[in-house]
Amino acid sequence: MSDSKFSYSLLATDAQTAARRGRFQTPHGDVDTPGFMPVGTQATVKGLTIKQLRATGAQMVLGNTYHLALRPGADVVAELGGLHGFMGWDGPILTDSGGFQLFSLAKMTRVSEQGAVFRSHIDGHAMELSPERAIEIQELLGSDVAMVLDHVLGLPAERAAIADACDRTVRWAERSLAAARRTDQALFGIVQGGLEADLRVRCAEQLVELGFPGYAVGGLSVGESHAEMCRMLDVTVPVLPADRPRYLMGVGRPIDLLESVARGIDLFDCVMPTRNGRNALAFTDEGTLRLRNARHERDPRPLEADCPCAACRHSRGYLRHLFMAGEMLGPILLSIHNLTYYQRLMHGAREAIGRGEFAAYRAKKLAGWTRGQEP
Numbered sequence: 001m002s003d004s005k006f007s008y009s010l011l012a013t014d015a016q017t018a019a020r021r022g023r024f025q026t027p028h029g030d031v032d033t034p035g036f037m038p039v040g041t042q043a044t045v046k047g048l049t050i051k052q053l054r055a056t057g058a059q060m061v062l063g064n065t066y067h068l069a070l071r072p073g074a075d076v077v078a079e080l081g082g083l084h085g086f087m088g089w090d091g092p093i094l095t096d097s098g099g100f101q102l103f104s105l106a107k108m109t110r111v112s113e114q115g116a117v118f119r120s121h122i123d124g125h126a127m128e129l130s131p132e133r134a135i136e137i138q139e140l141l142g143s144d145v146a147m148v149l150d151h152v153l154g155l156p157a158e159r160a161a162i163a164d165a166c167d168r169t170v171r172w173a174e175r176s177l178a179a180a181r182r183t184d185q186a187l188f189g190i191v192q193g194g195l196e197a198d199l200r201v202r203c204a205e206q207l208v209e210l211g212f213p214g215y216a217v218g219g220l221s222v223g224e225s226h227a228e229m230c231r232m233l234d235v236t237v238p239v240l241p242a243d244r245p246r247y248l249m250g251v252g253r254p255i256d257l258l259e260s261v262a263r264g265i266d267l268f269d270c271v272m273p274t275r276n277g278r279n280a281l282a283f284t285d286e287g288t289l290r291l292r293n294a295r296h297e298r299d300p301r302p303l304e305a306d307c308p309c310a311a312c313r314h315s316r317g318y319l320r321h322l323f324m325a326g327e328m329l330g331p332i333l334l335s336i337h338n339l340t341y342y343q344r345l346m347h348g349a350r351e352a353i354g355r356g357e358f359a360a361y362r363a364k365k366l367a368g369w370t371r372g373q374e375p
């Protein structure tokens with residue numbers, strides 16, 4: 001990478017898969033990869049204090065440009081110390097560009113070559129987001145990694161529409177690079193292309209030509225099957241340079257993470273651990289547990305015997321009681337456990353890659369999840 005404030009060091013590669021262990025250095029500290037970023041949509045990972053968040057093992061968190069630009073406003077965040085100072089997290093932060101929310105949350109989004117015009121999902125207020133404005137907002141937020149504004153399509157979509165969105169994404173990426181001013185912020189390009197393998201490859205090649213300090217694979221986890229997602233990674237990741245971090249946006253379940261790590265992905269983010277935690281669903285090595293189920297009522301065991309998290313100091317029966325009684329501690333404790341689970345899963349993956357045994361690690365986890373799946 002040209003800028004000395006950011007670098008990616010490749011530490012180990014797996015013998016049987018494309019999995020790799022590395023370290024991504026940023027101005028606010030290092031991130032061990034493969035790594036998982038908890039989602040702090042509104043400058044908070046829902047329900048957790050910063051101290052609790054750090055205790056899960058998280059090294060880097062994600063903030064949402066769309067949400068923060070609407071409320072409280074990027075200028076307010078900038079005045080209160082940027083996103084690091086505002087939320088009190090002094091580790092690395094990545095902000096998305098708002099592209100995904102623009103096409104999933106906002107009302108009446110209209111796209112032109114200039115950018116997107118949309119209505120806020122909060123108050124219907126008309127707003128405009130261009131590639132340049134997305135950079136300006138993220139520079140005010142002061143994240144370590146900013147994302148280019150991309151044109152995201154829901155799947156399935158017509159090939160012609162996907163090709164059009166892909167080309168626009170590349171043109172917007174070029175404008176984003178030209179607009180970026182901060183030297184303490186790395187800008188990542190985003191590969192689009194739906195489920196069209198050749199469009200994915202072409203988009204990746206064009207972005208690599210532009211030269212970004214990191215690359216993301218976007219537009220997945222939008223309704224396609226697990227096999228389709230894997231197929232897109234199989235064709236896309238080999239195009240990306242080995243000396244830059246690779247980030248798979250918005251994915252996913254534990255199985256998605258391990259299959260993506262096996263294909264050479266380094267970074268992940270997903271709301272699943274926290275959203276499912278709030279809904280009484282716990283991730284474990286023996287599959288997911290639905291704590292509202294009656295069978296947990298008198299169960300004295302913790303969610304996982306070897307988990308060091310705050311939730312696992314309690315019985316499954318107690319955690320179930322918290323949800324049945326509508327106590328706020330239930331969603332908080334399960335969010336903590338699930339985030340800890342994801343961090344432990346990634347930590348185990350890094351160790352396994354270092355030993356050259358990632359394939360065996362993946363097989364063992366898969367067997368446990370399948371065996372223990374709750375009806």
Ligand SMILES: [Zn+2]
Nearest residue numbers: 307309312337
């Ligand atoms: Zn736990």
